[in-house]
């Protein structure tokens with residue numbers, strides 16, 4: 001393979017130092033060319049790291065299997081390594097930088113013997129944009145290289161943009177022995193450094209994604225006065241042909257990816273509505289001179305959960321993953337295509353499961369439980385440009401202007417279908433007190449409520465008390481801040497049945513949200529915020545039974561009073577570190593609820 005040179009001395013010195021520690025047989029620079037990608041694919045195929053899928057039905061697609069004990073992010077092995085412990089805050093695992101470097105160094109030492117170290121220059125965000133950040137990932141995994149080439153902008157043009165003294169995030173990864181006892185995901189935000197060792201699972205090893213774009217970027221964003229958030233970005237083209245953009249944060253298993261590329265229901269499509277997907281996971285947002293918040297998606301691909309993806313839940317994604325996609329831990333069918341629980345059509349009669357074992361429809365394990373063909377956290381890595389609803393502004397260096405920020409969670413009873421915060425500070429309170437109920441598919445107790453402020457609990461690279469303060473400050477700096485809303489697609493009736501049909505129908509709620517942003521409709525003031533007047537949600541083509549919309553929008557004062565107990569308990573974790581403004585919002589809500597009880 002051809003050599004690439006950089007004149008960046010910091011880069012060259014760092015690579016030499018890391019190579020001396022990891023002792024790879026050779027170092028190969030990733031130039032981003034199709035030619036090099038083909039070579040890597042060929043080598044990975046020969047080594048059995050990936051398998052080629054049916055090229056007629058799934059052109060350019062591959063299958064990869066991870067080790068059975070390496071199938072998800074490992075939060076208990078993930079650390080924020082700041083010099084001072086309080087800087088990591090009460091919601092992060094902390095390790096001192098010296099202890100972390102020492103521990104990891106022992107695992108990295110000689111870990112790449114007999115292997116190649118790849119140097120991946122990548123840009124999160126359009127190359128050269130003032131929003132963007134450059135990272136260099138060193139890895140001994142070809143799977144990582146191939147995935148990074150889908151998820152980020154990779155190659156020589158990034159090195160060129162880095163120049164001779166540009167700064168970059170130093171990302172080091174080695175599979176090492178793939179030993180869970182020697183697995184560490186370490187973030188050194190003060191050194192702009194990430195070390196990940198002992199894993200081959202996407203969220204742990206595609207260091208541009210959660211590690212850089214959320215944990216390290218959130219730390220940098222506070223210093224540089226912008227926001228790095230766990231949010232989708234979507235454009236909503238309305239009847240007048242104008243496109244307005246929203247950013248939305250949800251905890252896992254709330255359908256964030258589905259929302260990012262929803263298909264308008266007939267009633268709204270007829271009015272001219274159309275969705276443009278900018279991103280499904282991460283938003284980097286800056287205040288522009290117009291006083292508005294502008295957002296980019298720093299990624300170029302989706303790393304989506306496969307199970308449950310089908311042409312009812314997400315037709316655009318089904319179309320997206322038909323080509324140039326890497327599948328991880330799904331079931332392999334005899335015809336060389338793939339399947340997962342909740343895929344289109346019938347379950348296949350047989351196949352090879354995610355562990356690489358023969359699988360037959362209906363088989364049970366020794367305890368009588370059905371054996372899954374695909375791992376529940378099986379994934380696809382696929383380019384955004386495959387997506388039929390992909391925005392034409394993906395490469396815009398300035399991003400898109402954000403009209404509304406949406407928070408949400410899965411709540412069977414408490415939260416109404418939608419409410420609008422009274423103002424920015426109240427909206428930050430709504431985001432900070434976000435929570436979701438665990439469902440059967442997740443570990444933990446059914447119906448248990450888990451706090452996940454701004455969906456950032458696993459991803460904030462510093463003390464979340466400081467993070468909330470940063471959010472409050474950002475609001476003060478904007479002449480035209482986005483309005484903040486809270487949605488809940490998951491309210492149920494007395495029998496536990498969902499009251500709202502969800503999916504494409506959610507656009508009816510988004511339409512109301514934009515109408516509020518544009519001062520087109522009045523709303524009803526309640527103790528928790530503004531809720532829609534029934535007549536302002538366009539229900540054309542969606543005949544809900546009498547009274548259902550009322551149930552969806554009702555506020556149960558007693559439930560909210562109970563909720564405040566949980567919020568208080570959570571806020572107390574931060575001790576003196578929680579901004580006084582959030583306690584003020586807490587007290588104000590308490591008083592409004594009391595006045596209405």
Ligand code: TSX
Nearest residue numbers: 253254255258259262489498500501502503504
């Ligand atoms: O993604 C979901 N969204 C957002 C879509 C744009 N899901 C799946 C959640 C797990 C990833 C949803 N599930 C949504 C939703 O809005 N709503 C629900 C709950 C629901 C499930 C099934 C039905 C209705 C609601 N079925 C029928 O009404 C027939």
Ligand code: MN
Nearest residue numbers: 230280281282
């Ligand atoms: Mn995510």
